[in-house]
Amino acid sequence: MDADTADAKLLDAAEALFNEHGVQAVGMDAIRSGSGVSLKRLYQLYPAKDRLVEAVLNRRDLAVRAELAAFLEPYDDPHERVLAVFDYLDAWFRREDFRGCTFINTFGELGGVNDAVAQIARTHKAAFLACLRELVEDAGEPAALADQLAILANGAMATAAITQSPDPAGQARAAAAVLLAAAR
Template sequence: MDPEIVQSRLLDAAEVLFNEHGVQAVGMDAIRSGSGVSLKRLYQLYPSKDRLVEAVLQRRDQVVRDELGAFLAAYDEPAERVLGVFDYLDAWFRRDDFRGCTFINTFGELGGVNEEVADIARTHKAAFLACLRDVVANAGRPAELADQLAILANGAMATAAITGSPAPAHQARDAARVLLDAAR
């Protein structure tokens, strides 16, 4: 089987299982079963579960960046693009597989014991903040607004996961509009 297909199957299965059950609750055998890839091949590609977790997070980081960028490109008006971040969250929170932010969840599970996982989560959140800083600057608002919006967005992610409701995206969007208007 093509090595890229094998790797994709492993990462797909691991991402689904980690998302549904958490990283610590999923063993390598479950990933083998979910992917249809032999345990020997799994360990050839990922000698440890930590390496697999890191690969899943790195791939997820790129997917989120690409999705968010494409989503925001549909907004012509700069201030609406800022609020579009929260529209993106709303669409994400409505997905059947939404269980919260992979980076927040994985950092909560492993961030204290796996520095590489912590670094990947921090890098992802820094990239999200950089995206917010870009859209805020393009809307002619002060840079510190982006930091405030990042707190709103991350809080909405955690709250939506806990409550199982997409409502926090709208609530955070409403609060973001107030901050955006006040920052003129």
């Protein structure tokens, strides 16, 4: 198995296991078993679990940004594009493998002891906020609205994970609509 294939299998397995069980509960042997990659190859590619966690988060960051951009693409009306962020959350919360936001969860587990993980989570959340700021600006609304929408979205992510319900996406969307109307 070449290095690129092994790396992809390791990242796939690690992401699925971390999502289901949390980072600290998953050992390297479980990742090896889940990926089908030998332990020797795993440690060649990722000499420390921290490096694997960082790689999973970096890859997830790129995937989420691309998914959200693709989801928003069909929306023409700037105000509907803002609200469509919450429709994206609704679709995500309904996925069988939804266990909450990878960045919130991993920051909660490791953010206080792993500066790299904390920085990746902060960078991801800053990019999400930047996306909201761009959407709000395109809609001609005040920049402060993006900060409020980010709080709604992140709160919905945490609440949906805890309650195991997609309902917080719709509730947050309704609150976002009120904020948009008030901003006009």
